[in-house]
Amino acid sequence: MEAESGVVEGLAVLKSDGSVLYSTGLAGDQRVRSLMADKAWMASARHHRLQSLTLDRRSYSVLVTPMRGAELIVFSALTGQAVLEFLGSVDFAYDILEHLLTDPFDAMTVVDGEARVAYVSPVHERFFGLSRGEANGRPVREVIENTRLDKIVATGLPEVGEIQHMRGSERVVSRVPIRRDGRIVGAVGRVMFKGPQQVEALARRVNALENEVRFYKREAAALRTRSYGLDELIGESPAMQRLKSELTKIAPLSIPVLIHGESGTGKELVAHALHRLSPRRDATHVMVNAAALPATLVESELFGYEPGAFTGADRKGRKGKFEQAAGGTIFLDEIGDMPMEVQAKLLRVLQDHMVERIGGDRPYQVDFRLVTATNRNLQDLVGQGQFRLDLYYRISPISIEVPPLRRRIDDIPQLVAHFLKEVAGRHGYPVPEVEESALAYLMEQAWPGNIRQLRHEVERAFVFAENGRISADTFVGHSDSFVPPVVPPEERGLLPRRGESLKSNLGRVEAELVREALVRHKGNKKRVAEELGISRSYLYKLLDEGMRL
Numbered sequence: 001m002e003a004e005s006g007v008v009e010g011l012a013v014l015k016s017d018g019s020v021l022y023s024t025g026l027a028g029d030q031r032v033r034s035l036m037a038d039k040a041w042m043a044s045a046r047h048h049r050l051q052s053l054t055l056d057r058r059s060y061s062v063l064v065t066p067m068r069g070a071e072l073i074v075f076s077a078l079t080g081q082a083v084l085e086f087l088g089s090v091d092f093a094y095d096i097l098e099h100l101l102t103d104p105f106d107a108m109t110v111v112d113g114e115a116r117v118a119y120v121s122p123v124h125e126r127f128f129g130l131s132r133g134e135a136n137g138r139p140v141r142e143v144i145e146n147t148r149l150d151k152i153v154a155t156g157l158p159e160v161g162e163i164q165h166m167r168g169s170e171r172v173v174s175r176v177p178i179r180r181d182g183r184i185v186g187a188v189g190r191v192m193f194k195g196p197q198q199v200e201a202l203a204r205r206v207n208a209l210e211n212e213v214r215f216y217k218r219e220a221a222a223l224r225t226r227s228y229g230l231d232e233l234i235g236e237s238p239a240m241q242r243l244k245s246e247l248t249k250i251a252p253l254s255i256p257v258l259i260h261g262e263s264g265t266g267k268e269l270v271a272h273a274l275h276r277l278s279p280r281r282d283a284t285h286v287m288v289n290a291a292a293l294p295a296t297l298v299e300s301e302l303f304g305y306e307p308g309a310f311t312g313a314d315r316k317g318r319k320g321k322f323e324q325a326a327g328g329t330i331f332l333d334e335i336g337d338m339p340m341e342v343q344a345k346l347l348r349v350l351q352d353h354m355v356e357r358i359g360g361d362r363p364y365q366v367d368f369r370l371v372t373a374t375n376r377n378l379q380d381l382v383g384q385g386q387f388r389l390d391l392y393y394r395i396s397p398i399s400i401e402v403p404p405l406r407r408r409i410d411d412i413p414q415l416v417a418h419f420l421k422e423v424a425g426r427h428g429y430p431v432p433e434v435e436e437s438a439l440a441y442l443m444e445q446a447w448p449g450n451i452r453q454l455r456h457e458v459e460r461a462f463v464f465a466e467n468g469r470i471s472a473d474t475f476v477g478h479s480d481s482f483v484p485p486v487v488p489p490e491e492r493g494l495l496p497r498r499g500e501s502l503k504s505n506l507g508r509v510e511a512e513l514v515r516e517a518l519v520r521h522k523g524n525k526k527r528v529a530e531e532l533g534i535s536r537s538y539l540y541k542l543l544d545e546g547m548r549l
């Protein structure tokens with residue numbers, strides 16, 4: 001019959017000269033006695049302290065423990081293959097077990113099958129203010145707050161990497177049931193004390209990721225029912241107000257609209273707003289990047305194809321973009337970059353709204369509203385023979401100009417607040433505070449990349465914000481994408497304003513010039529004073545007087 005693992009099968013006490021003082025059980029076996037008399041075997045056993053021994057095809061662990069003036073040798077039955085291998089392969093198996101039990105960063109609690117404490121590692125005892133062995137034999141629920149080891153024993157289900165609140169701090173714990181011959185004999189709980197900062201950092205990261213997932217889920221939900229109305233178009237500057245009022249008037253009509261504006265000004269948002277404000281808002285808004293359409297694919301993309309129209313085609317056939325936009329809006333972005341052959345094909349559809357699938361036998365009517373956008377000057381392209389005049393007329397009965405950011409710098413504070421809120425929300429951080437100096441600095445820039453560039457700069461500043469504050473330095477120090485301001489003087493408020501007193505006009509111009517110089521010299525007041533030909537004390541006086549810089 002197989003012995004039960006761990007059961008003591010023999011004991012021996014050796015005197016310091018190696019002679020046997022007492023032996024019982026397996027230790028009395030003649031073969032074992034001769035092993036104990038063998039100096040080399042005993043030296044190895046002493047060295048390992050814990051090692052395996054096979055006798056009559058049964059395995060035992062041999063533990064050698066020094067006593068005063070003698071040695072105790074304990075022989076226990078060993079059935080676990082993994083433990084045998086471990087003892088057989090590792091010279092310092094004993095030291096590993098010792099380490100596991102005393103590791104100050106990885107504490108352990110063992111409970112028996114009744115969820116009573118069998119063992120608490122020393123570091124854990126200290127953590128709970130227990131004296132050595134004090135908890136042994138007590139129900140674990142009485143000893144450790146929020147423990148779930150009793151549940152593990154009851155259910156046999158492990159819980160790995162859970163957060164447990166203990167004595168005022170959060171710890172990462174793992175709890176696993178221990179089985180023998182399929183029966184649950186207890187459970188082990190382990191607590192990671194290692195680098196609480198690392199664990200906290202990990203927890204923060206997980207938290208931030210969860211927030212991010214939540215944000216994207218909200219975004220995705222919002223995208224499905226996206227209002228993309230005027231609310232998404234941030235800005236109340238006169239230029240934006242004009243644009244919004246135009247959109248409200250144009251949106252309800254089914255007439256084609258051409259949106260013109262520099263890159264990054266928000267043309268796509270404007271196109272969405274047109275759709276959402278129109279009676280077509282519940283049908284699809286289909287977006288097509290006209291520049292990316294190769295002439296070879298354009299027909300199948302735009303007009304679709306019938307089943308089996310060509311080799312490699314989807315067996316069921318496919319709807320083209322115009323068909324997908326039926327009842328809704330089709331938005332052709334970058335129309336100025338559309339190849340000439342594609343322009344010809346597009347023109348045919350726009351003439352009568354008739355679409356014919358590849359492989360189809362008759363064209364049919366599709367109801368769509370056409371919105372196009374470009375950052376190029378189409379009239380120039382027509383002049384150069386790169387854009388068809390007839391197509392230009394078709395797409396531009398109404399054209400809207402989206403103003404560049406430099407013509408609406410008063411929108412910058414609102415845009416900055418909007419982007420910061422968005423990026424902070426995405427990462428689960430509080431929204432940083434923006435100092436006046438930062439806004440003033442941003443309002444000085446030329447913004448060739450328009451709102452897209454502003455958005456990137458704000459996201460970058462969010463990363464470099466110090467103590468939750470964003471100052472002009474945050475941008476100056478961390479960005480190389482700013483170009484010197486080219487904003488004309490009349491747009492910077494350098495020109496006199498009628499109806500304003502001489503003093504106030506002079507004050508404003510003075511403030512503008514100082515502000516510009518401060519930005520140019522990255523806040524170096526000595527250079528600013530030199531350049532403007534004023535004393536440093538006068539510069540400080542201006543700054544002290546609270547000039548809006």
Ligand SMILES: Nc1ncnc2c1ncn2[C@@H]1O[C@H](COP(=O)(O)OP(=O)(O)OP(=O)(O)O)[C@@H](O)[C@H]1O
Pocket residue numbers: 232233234235261262263264265266267268269270374375418451452455
């Ligand atoms: N008024 C606005 N309010 C809030 N965000 C805006 C606004 N205008 C533009 N944006 C943002 O700026 C970025 C660029 O906008 P969009 O892609 O619409 O520009 P675009 O004019 O279509 O650029 P391109 O010509 O390069 O395609 C987007 O992230 C958009 O959300």
